[in-house]
Amino acid sequence: MESMFQFHQVHYKYTKDRQAALNGVTFDIPRGKKTAIVGPNGAGKSTLIFHMNGLYLCHSGEVIINGEKVTSRNRQEWTRRIGVVFQDPDDQIISMTVKDDVAFGPLQQGLSPAAAHQKAADSMKLLSITELAELNPSELSFGQKKQVAIAGVVAMDTDTVILDEPMAFLDPLGQQRIQEIMDLLAASGKTVIIATHNMQLVAEWADHVVVMKHGACLGSMSPRDLFCSHPDLLAEAHLDLPPVMRLLSGLEWEDPSQQPIRIEEARAWLAGQLLWKNQETIRS
Numbered sequence: 123m124e125s126m127f128q129f130h131q132v133h134y135k136y137t138k139d140r141q142a143a144l145n146g147v148t149f150d151i152p153r154g155k156k157t158a159i160v161g162p163n164g165a166g167k168s169t170l171i172f173h174m175n176g177l178y179l180c181h182s183g184e185v186i187i188n189g190e191k192v193t194s195r196n197r198q199e200w201t202r203r204i205g206v207v208f209q210d211p212d213d214q215i216i217s218m219t220v221k222d223d224v225a226f227g228p229l230q231q232g233l234s235p236a237a238a239h240q241k242a243a244d245s246m247k248l249l250s251i252t253e254l255a256e257l258n259p260s261e262l263s264f265g266q267k268k269q270v271a272i273a274g275v276v277a278m279d280t281d282t283v284i285l286d287e288p289m290a291f292l293d294p295l296g297q298q299r300i301q302e303i304m305d306l307l308a309a310s311g312k313t314v315i316i317a318t319h320n321m322q323l324v325a326e327w328a329d330h331v332v333v334m335k336h337g338a339c340l341g342s343m344s345p346r347d348l349f350c351s352h353p354d355l356l357a358e359a360h361l362d363l364p365p366v367m368r369l370l371s372g373l374e375w376e377d378p379s380q381q382p383i384r385i386e387e388a389r390a391w392l393a394g395q396l397l398w399k400n401q402e403t404i405r406s
């Protein structure tokens with residue numbers, strides 16, 4: 123599997139007197155797949171994301187994007203080529219109207235104003251936020267601002283889209299719409315990466331998962347391997363099983379000799395039916 127991102131022993135400290143936010147992080151993220159970065163608060167997920175589009179340069183180690191090392195010379199190119207939706211939309215929204223804000227990224231990429239505004243209109247339609255187009259972003263709710271920030275990145279039509287906590291503050295309909303858009307982006311061959319605390323979303327949606335804690339990568343694997351074979355890693359990162367898997371982990375036979383098949387296999391099979399039904403069938 124080809125890698126879109128390779129992190130090798132990456133270190134990053136915000137200030138000299140504080141603990142490193144990234145402390146020798148090594149992992150790969152596959153190209154053209156759906157990856158989730160998980161971990162408790164302060165694990166370093168957002169800091170990792172800031173390294174994925176050249177916004178931050180690591181203090182030691184290397185970040186390789188699409189086979190090319192990120193340096194001070196090429197970092198700005200990655201900012202145009204990798205679309206990132208920040209956790210806080212207020213860090214991202216800068217224009218006086220929603221439509222200008224959504225068109226900002228395509229304009230920065232060099233599109234004509236007419237082409238950029240067409241991309242913006244298409245993107246707002248996709249997110250069902252066309253009615254917000256003429257408003258000033260400062261008048262919007264947090265969830266609406268998040269949708270505007272996502273529309274701005276979708277309008278850039280980059281090969282890789284990274285979303286930091288894409289579902290935070292969205293209502294169920296808004297969450298469903300964003301998940302559909304994440305699927306649409308992935309189905310068109312893009313690499314889609316999210317940082318999330320939502321383990322059900324990881325189980326249902328991701329092909330690959332990176333587990334972070336205290337600025338270190340504890341593991342990089344498929345969700346199935348994480349949830350079925352490495353519950354120890356979940357516990358170490360203070361993460362929970364998805365609700366369906368929690369239910370299955372309570373499944374016990376009173377007399378183990380009466381078990382029709384091995385309990386681990388039964389759980390894995392059921393999880394496969396409930397969570398990974400759209401993905402390759404679970405190994406028996």
Ligand SMILES: Nc1ncnc2c1ncn2[C@@H]1O[C@H](COP(=O)(O)OP(=O)(O)OP(=O)(O)O)[C@@H](O)[C@H]1O
Nearest residue numbers: 136137143161162163164165166167168169170209
């Ligand atoms: N601007 C900053 N200045 C100083 N320290 C920072 C800054 N931003 C983050 N940190 C520190 O870096 C570490 C990693 O933070 P980061 O935001 O990357 O974690 P996270 O996994 O995204 O957390 P969350 O799930 O809460 O969003 C934390 O210890 C945090 O306090």
